[in-house]
Amino acid sequence: MAPARRPAPIQAIVGEDSYLAEGLLAQVLKDAVGADTRESVRVLYGDEAKWEDVLAAARAGSLFAASRAVVVRRAELLKYASAPQDDEAAGEAKGRGKGRPDDDPVDAYAEAPAPDATLVLVAAKPDKRRRPWKSLLARAVVHDAAPRKGRALRTHVEQELRRRDLRFSREALDQLLEEVGQDLRRLIGEVDKLEAWADGRKDITGEDVALLLGHGLGQPLYLLSDAFAARDAPLALEHLERLLGDGEEGLRVLATLHRTLRQVRGAVALREAGVPRPQIGARLLPPNMQFKVDALLDASRRWSERDLVRALDVMARTDRGMKRGADAAVALTSAVVASCGGAATSPRRAP
Numbered sequence: 033m034a035p036a037r038r039p040a041p042i043q044a045i046v047g048e049d050s051y052l053a054e055g056l057l058a059q060v061l062k063d064a065v066g067a068d069t070r071e072s073v074r075v076l077y078g079d080e081a082k083w084e085d086v087l088a089a090a091r092a093g094s095l096f097a098a099s100r101a102v103v104v105r106r107a108e109l110l111k112y113a114s115a116p117q118d119d120e121a122a123g124e125a126k127g128r129g130k131g132r133p134d135d136d137p138v139d140a141y142a143e144a145p146a147p148d149a150t151l152v153l154v155a156a157k158p159d160k161r162r163r164p165w166k167s168l169l170a171r172a173v174v175h176d177a178a179p180r181k182g183r184a185l186r187t188h189v190e191q192e193l194r195r196r197d198l199r200f201s202r203e204a205l206d207q208l209l210e211e212v213g214q215d216l217r218r219l220i221g222e223v224d225k226l227e228a229w230a231d232g233r234k235d236i237t238g239e240d241v242a243l244l245l246g247h248g249l250g251q252p253l254y255l256l257s258d259a260f261a262a263r264d265a266p267l268a269l270e271h272l273e274r275l276l277g278d279g280e281e282g283l284r285v286l287a288t289l290h291r292t293l294r295q296v297r298g299a300v301a302l303r304e305a306g307v308p309r310p311q312i313g314a315r316l317l318p319p320n321m322q323f324k325v326d327a328l329l330d331a332s333r334r335w336s337e338r339d340l341v342r343a344l345d346v347m348a349r350t351d352r353g354m355k356r357g358a359d360a361a362v363a364l365t366s367a368v369v370a371s372c373g374g375a376a377t378s379p380r381r382a383p
């Protein structure tokens with residue numbers, strides 16, 4: 033069955049999060065052609081087709097479907113069979129009477145799109161400064177598939193939980209985000225597991241999350257976390273080398289170090305505020321990890337607020353560097369050494 037109201041003729045799904053992109057694509061196709069996509073959807077690939085092929089497919093028409101969609105995956109890789117002039121060259125040519133700056137088949141299609149087709153361009157990182165993307169994105173309905181981070185990531189997960197009528201305690205959601213990190217596909221996969229685990233129960237606790245994730249971090253990551261919290265740089269580097277050698281993802285290791293610093297910082301603040309030991313454990317550790325409260329308090333005496341602020345800044349710079357392609361082993365080794373700062377391994381006395 034075709035949709036009652038046809039969407040805009042050109043749709044662009046732009047961003048590097050493949051999980052978000054697939055969800056957006058499914059919704060766009062549902063709006064464009066309804067549930068039956070066998071005869072009404074054609075898929076092309078930007079590294080195999082040209083812009084001219086895409087436009088020809090969009091204009092082709094169909095005897096079998098009243099509404100059609102042409103989906104182009106990896107659309108940022110599309111090229112022209114015969115490249116039109118860019119804006120500057122075309123403008124010069126026009127001044128000499130040799131051409132027009134709008135001699136672009138994609139611009140021409142955008143001016144008069146096929147009445148029965150929705151063109152859907154799925155592109156991770158199109159060059160928005162150049163033709164045809166510069167003008168095309170101004171005319172298309174653009175869907176954001178950029179990776180969600182921080183507050184935006186949390187909001188997206190909260191929306192998904194509401195859609196499923198699942199109620200995560202704040203502790204449960206905090207723990208899930210801390211343990212899994214910022215991979216949205218994996219986060220939703222863990223939500224799937226928790227929903228099955230609860231077996232119809234809608235309220236999810238921190239204990240549920242800890243049990244399902246195998247008591248949180250795996251043992252090697254916990255060993256790294258403990259050594260790092262204690263500012264024992266040699267031992268932390270030993271565990272780091274082992275983890276990376278075993279194929280652990282660098283950004284997951286970085287998330288562990290960052291999480292450790294936040295826990296230690298919380299312990300410093302609560303201890304200095306005179307909060308009783310049991311309450312510190314309850315606030316900072318999941319229920320099944322309360323036995324670690326003494327180790328956490330011991331670690332908190334090895335860091336000053338200034339140390340922690342400096343170390344968190346190191347983590348932020350390391351995160352940016354790794355996401356720009358820095359070698360994980362080199363970046364993480366440097367981060368551990370810089371954060372621990374050559375501190376002695378025996379705790380300093382609390383004032």
